[in-house]
Amino acid sequence: KIPEATIKRLSIYHRVLNELIHEGVEVVSSHRLSELTGLNAPQIRKDLTYFGEFGVRGVGYFVIHLHDSIREILGINKKWNVILVGVGKLGQALLSYENFEKQGYHIIAAFDTDPSKIGKKFGTNEIPVMPLDNIKKIAKEYNVKIAIITTPSESAQIVLNVIEEAEIEGVINFAPIKLTPNKKVTKISYVDLVTELDKMAFKITSS
Amino acid sequence: KIPEATIKRLSIYHRVLNELIHEGVEVVSSHRLSELTGLNAPQIRKDLTYFGEFGVRGVGYFVIHLHDSIREILGINKKWNVILVGVGKLGQALLSYENFEKQGYHIIAAFDTDPSKIGKKFGTNEIPVMPLDNIKKIAKEYNVKIAIITTPSESAQIVLNVIEEAEIEGVINFAPIKLTPNKKVTKISYVDLVTELDKMAFKITSS
Numbered sequence: 582k583i584p585e586a587t588i589k590r591l592s593i594y595h596r597v598l599n600e601l602i603h604e605g606v607e608v609v610s611s612h613r614l615s616e617l618t619g620l621n622a623p624q625i626r627k628d629l630t631y632f633g634e635f636g637v638r639g640v641g642y643f644v645i646h647l648h649d650s651i652r653e654i655l656g657i658n659k660k661w662n663v664i665l666v667g668v669g670k671l672g673q674a675l676l677s678y679e680n681f682e683k684q685g686y687h688i689i690a691a692f693d694t695d696p697s698k699i700g701k702k703f704g705t706n707e708i709p710v711m712p713l714d715n716i717k718k719i720a721k722e723y724n725v726k727i728a729i730i731t732t733p734s735e736s737a738q739i740v741l742n743v744i745e746e747a748e749i750e751g752v753i754n755f756a757p758i759k760l761t762p763n764k765k766v767t768k769i770s771y772v773d774l775v776t777e778l779d780k781m782a783f784k785i786t787s788s
Numbered sequence: 789k790i791p792e793a794t795i796k797r798l799s800i801y802h803r804v805l806n807e808l809i810h811e812g813v814e815v816v817s818s819h820r821l822s823e824l825t826g827l828n829a830p831q832i833r834k835d836l837t838y839f840g841e842f843g844v845r846g847v848g849y850f851v852i853h854l855h856d857s858i859r860e861i862l863g864i865n866k867k868w869n870v871i872l873v874g875v876g877k878l879g880q881a882l883l884s885y886e887n888f889e890k891q892g893y894h895i896i897a898a899f900d901t902d903p904s905k906i907g908k909k910f911g912t913n914e915i916p917v918m919p920l921d922n923i924k925k926i927a928k929e930y931n932v933k934i935a936i937i938t939t940p941s942e943s944a945q946i947v948l949n950v951i952e953e954a955e956i957e958g959v960i961n962f963a964p965i966k967l968t969p970n971k972k973v974t975k976i977s978y979v980d981l982v983t984e985l986d987k988m989a990f991k992i993t994s995s
């Protein structure tokens with residue numbers, strides 16, 4: 582059983598490696614990883630060595646290899662069936678986003694209360710939009726563990742209740758409102774793209 | 789001049805504090821910050837003490853206060869004029885997102901090549917959509933430092949060229965493609981919402 586702090590650091594390496602992949606970087610040194618994560622290089626090398634990643638002396642680690650290796654260690658390199666609730670502008674953008682599939686995340690169904698959207702299909706995968714009372718059946722049938730909420734703030738709590746009722750444990754909430762879980766097992770993460778603007782603002786102010 | 793590693797850690801605290809605000813948490817201990825960041829508690833306390841944040845003995849730090857304090861230290865608690873290029877599903881969702889304004893980010897204009905969108909206004913702030921050849925003039929007039937790219941991948945590099953030509957230094961790229969900057973001063977960040985799914989997948993697999 583990997584200690585929680587190590588898992589946290591591994592997920593930080595993973596996120597940074599993702600960004601390096603986007604930037605087309607092929608090799609990274611522990612020194613550079615240290616600059617990018619705020620963690621010290623000896624700690625990084627210790628973590629990676631523990632998991633059998635030694636890098637190439639004088640060169641560094643191969644980014645894509647290390648990224649895939651960490652996905653495996655963290656147990657996330659598998660297929661995940663996902664549902665999305667709230668098929669508005671943001672929801673539709675996510676339903677058409679090809680990268681989810683590439684990393685093993687399959688949005689298999691979407692849900693909305695708007696009758697003009699129910700029955701329509703979105704994205705290259707022709708994802709069907711259904712009424713919310715189908716969530717439980719779909720979640721069971723497809724072993725859905727993750728749900729994405731992209732409804733207006735005022736609907737988000739009600740939607741969370743339905744998602745938990747369907748025994749889906751992971752919830753990614755895009756609505757800018759605090760949600761109250763009904764079950765201990767429920768994990769809620771909040772996405773706020775303000776964070777991306779803040780990161781850029783830091784880079785500009787500190788350059 | 790704050791060392792780069794310290795700035796990195798401050799921005800990590802800032803991001804974590806953002807999440808705590810979303811979760812409605814009011815007080816946080818250095819121990820809890822350590823669990824959430826993967827950094828050790830003495831390092832966290834040392835950083836915060838250096839900047840005059842002592843917390844309350846036996847209680848911890850007040851989340852909103854610490855968050856605002858770090859924004860100030862990092863120099864990002866000011867108004868920023870931002871532009872967005874690519875007014876599709878994702879672009880429109882961002883133009884309607886109220887939280888940007890709240891944190892000081894004002895999307896003052898949007899740009900698109902689609903004639904049916906040019907001249908239309910989006911979001912509660914009625915943001916106008918203009919042709920790309922207006923970017924330079926708008927960027928100068930409004931001292932725009934950050935641009936958001938939400939076009940299809942095939943247009944993203946061309947759009948980056950126009951943005952750099954307009955002397956905008958910060959670029960937040962949502963298109964899943966590597967971009968090549970033309971100027972040394974340009975900062976490009978890549979947003980990939982797959983990262984959010986990965987983080988949730990970790991939490992589920994490691995619980």
Ligand SMILES: NC(=O)c1ccc[n+]([C@@H]2O[C@H](COP(=O)([O-])OP(=O)(O)OC[C@H]3O[C@@H](n4cnc5c(N)ncnc54)[C@H](O)[C@@H]3O)[C@@H](O)[C@H]2O)c1
Nearest residue numbers: 667668669670671693694695733734736756772773774885
């Ligand atoms: N986290 C971020 O960075 C970020 C960025 C942009 C938007 N947002 C948020 O994402 C959410 C969606 O934004 P949008 O611009 O796509 O909104 P939208 O109004 O375009 O879409 C909302 C959709 O939700 C549906 N809906 C309403 N109530 C519902 C319910 N009870 N069950 C199921 N579906 C329901 C509507 O019919 C509509 O299709 C908003 O809460 C917005 O604030 C967050």
Ligand SMILES: NC(=O)c1ccc[n+]([C@@H]2O[C@H](COP(=O)([O-])OP(=O)(O)OC[C@H]3O[C@@H](n4cnc5c(N)ncnc54)[C@H](O)[C@@H]3O)[C@@H](O)[C@H]2O)c1
Nearest residue numbers: 678874875876877878900901902940941943963979980981
């Ligand atoms: N990073 C992520 O997590 C994430 C999530 C969803 C979508 N995306 C990406 O965001 C982008 C937009 O997605 P979408 O679903 O909104 O697409 P979309 O097709 O709905 O919108 C694209 C918009 O860009 C405009 N456009 C095309 N070429 C242009 C140019 N040269 N200059 C200005 N505007 C131009 C189009 O007219 C259209 O309005 C895509 O690249 C998509 O892959 C990323």
